[in-house]
Amino acid sequence: MSHWPLTPEDITRPAYRSLAQAIAAAISAGNLRTGDRLPTHRQLAWELDVSVQTVSRAYEELIRADLVVGEVGRGTFVNSLPPETLETPWHSTAAALPRFDLSIMTPVALPEMEQAWTESLSRMSGQLGPEIIHELRPEQIAERYADMATGWLARCGLVVGKRRVLITNGVTPAMFVALSSALIPGDIIATEGLTTHTLIQSARLLNLQLQGIACDERGMIPEALVAAAEESAGQMKAVFLMPAGAGPNPRVMDKARRDALAKAALETGLTVLESDPLGPLPARRAPPICGLVPRQGFYFTGLTKCLSPGLRLGFLVMPEGLFEHVTSRHLSTSWMATPLIAEIARDWIERGTADRILAAHRVELAARNRLAQSILGPRCEGGLHNLHRWLHLPPQMEEDTFMRRAMEQNVAVAAGAGFAVSDHRPAVRLCLGAGGRRDLERALRTLAKVVPEF
Known part of the structure; x- marks a missing residue:
C-alpha cells in the first residue's frame, strides 16, 4: 500500500503503526514528495476516523525515522532523505535503542501485581466451575459479582444498590454505555477545555458535540457552565467531569467546587457524566459529584489504572430507574463483563490483595x-x-x-493537542x-x- 491520500479502510491495528507504515510507503513510492505538508493531527484523525492520539503517535514514529520533520508554526513536512534511509524504526536497527514511553497512562508494574496474578491463576486453575467457563447469561454474571461491585464503589465514596450498577469490561466501555444511554445524536456535552481522548473519539462515533467550558485552578467554573447551558437553547444535555486527578490536567477538585458544580447541574437539568479511573488510589478524596445528583448522574470507575492493566473491569453507576434502559445498551455492544476477569478481581478484593x-x-x-x-x-x-x-x-x-x-x-x-476541545x-x-x-x-x-x- 503506497497510495496517497489514505482512506479509513487502509488502517489496521495497531492503528498508529499502520498509519505510519502507510505514510512511509507513500513517501518511498514518491506519492508524497520532499517538502509536502502532511495534514494536521486533527484533520487526518477526522479523515481516517481515528483518534488524534493515534495520528500523533504515527507522526512521532515518522519523525523518529527522519521521514518527516515538524517546523514551528508551519506544520509537519516530508523530509529530504536519500532512498536508503527510508526505513521506519520498527524495521531498523534504531528500534533496538532504548526508548522510554511516557505517553501511555499505565499503573506502575509492581512486583505485588505479578505475584497476585500468579497466585490467583494458580489457585483458581482447578476450581473454575461452569458458571465461569460456560455462563452466557449477563444477568447471572451481574448477580454473581454484584456485592463485589457495590463494595468497591463504597471505597470510592458511593453507596448504591445493586440495581444501579452495571459491570463492564473497563472504564471506556462504561463511558460509552453512559453516553449512548443519556444522549442522542446532536446533543452537546460540556467539558473542560482538556479532556480524555477516549471521550473525544466516542463523541465523534455517537455524533455528539463537545463544548469546552472555562476553568480556573480549581477546575470547571460553575457560573460558566450555567451560562453555556442557557446559551445553548436546550441543546446542551450533559456535563463530563474528571474531578479526581485522571484528566489531562491532573488537578483534584475540592469539595466546595464539586458541590457548586452539582448545584449547577441541578439548576440546568444537565446529566452529570463523572469519570473516575483512579478509583480509591488517591488516599484522601472528596466524595464523587454523582453522589449529590443521584437522579441525573452517571459515574464510572474501574480496576485497570489502580490495580493492574490486565484487570479490565469497570463499574457504571446509573440514575435510579434506568437499569433496563442502560443494560440494553451494554448488551448491544459488549453483552457482559468477562467472567474470568471478574472472578480474579473478586479474589483479589476478598483476600486483601487489592488493598x-x-x-x-x-x-x-x-x-x-x-x-x-x-x-x-x-x-x-x-x-x-x-x-x-x-x-x-x-x-x-x-x-x-x-x-x-x-x-x-x-x-x-x-x-x-490530543486532549484539547478548545484552545x-x-x-x-x-x-x-x-x-x-x-x-x-x-x-x-x-x-x-x-x-x-x-
Whole structure:
C-alpha cells in the first residue's frame, strides 16, 4: 500500500503503526514528495476516523525515522532523505535503542501485581466451575459479582444498590454505555477545555458535540457552565467531569467546587457524566459529584489504572430507574463483563490483595511524583498519587517541537493537542507508570534538557 491520500479502510491495528507504515510507503513510492505538508493531527484523525492520539503517535514514529520533520508554526513536512534511509524504526536497527514511553497512562508494574496474578491463576486453575467457563447469561454474571461491585464503589465514596450498577469490561466501555444511554445524536456535552481522548473519539462515533467550558485552578467554573447551558437553547444535555486527578490536567477538585458544580447541574437539568479511573488510589478524596445528583448522574470507575492493566473491569453507576434502559445498551455492544476477569478481581478484593497493591502503588507513585517535581519544577503539575503530570511548555515552544526533540532522545510523550476541545496553552502529558524508577529519572532529566528554561 503506497497510495496517497489514505482512506479509513487502509488502517489496521495497531492503528498508529499502520498509519505510519502507510505514510512511509507513500513517501518511498514518491506519492508524497520532499517538502509536502502532511495534514494536521486533527484533520487526518477526522479523515481516517481515528483518534488524534493515534495520528500523533504515527507522526512521532515518522519523525523518529527522519521521514518527516515538524517546523514551528508551519506544520509537519516530508523530509529530504536519500532512498536508503527510508526505513521506519520498527524495521531498523534504531528500534533496538532504548526508548522510554511516557505517553501511555499505565499503573506502575509492581512486583505485588505479578505475584497476585500468579497466585490467583494458580489457585483458581482447578476450581473454575461452569458458571465461569460456560455462563452466557449477563444477568447471572451481574448477580454473581454484584456485592463485589457495590463494595468497591463504597471505597470510592458511593453507596448504591445493586440495581444501579452495571459491570463492564473497563472504564471506556462504561463511558460509552453512559453516553449512548443519556444522549442522542446532536446533543452537546460540556467539558473542560482538556479532556480524555477516549471521550473525544466516542463523541465523534455517537455524533455528539463537545463544548469546552472555562476553568480556573480549581477546575470547571460553575457560573460558566450555567451560562453555556442557557446559551445553548436546550441543546446542551450533559456535563463530563474528571474531578479526581485522571484528566489531562491532573488537578483534584475540592469539595466546595464539586458541590457548586452539582448545584449547577441541578439548576440546568444537565446529566452529570463523572469519570473516575483512579478509583480509591488517591488516599484522601472528596466524595464523587454523582453522589449529590443521584437522579441525573452517571459515574464510572474501574480496576485497570489502580490495580493492574490486565484487570479490565469497570463499574457504571446509573440514575435510579434506568437499569433496563442502560443494560440494553451494554448488551448491544459488549453483552457482559468477562467472567474470568471478574472472578480474579473478586479474589483479589476478598483476600486483601487489592488493598496491598493499592498501598504499594501509593508509595511508589508518591516517590515518582516527587521525583518529577524536583526535576521539572513548578511547570510540571500533578498530585502525590497521580499516574501522570501535565508539563506546561514555554509560550514560544510548540508541542510538536518539544515532542520531536524528546523523540530524538528516545523519550515519548503525549501532546496536549490530543486532549484539547478548545484552545489551550502548549503542554504535554508525562505518564509516570512505565519502567523502573531509575529509568524514569533518566527520562525526566532528558526532558529537562530539551527546554533550557527548565
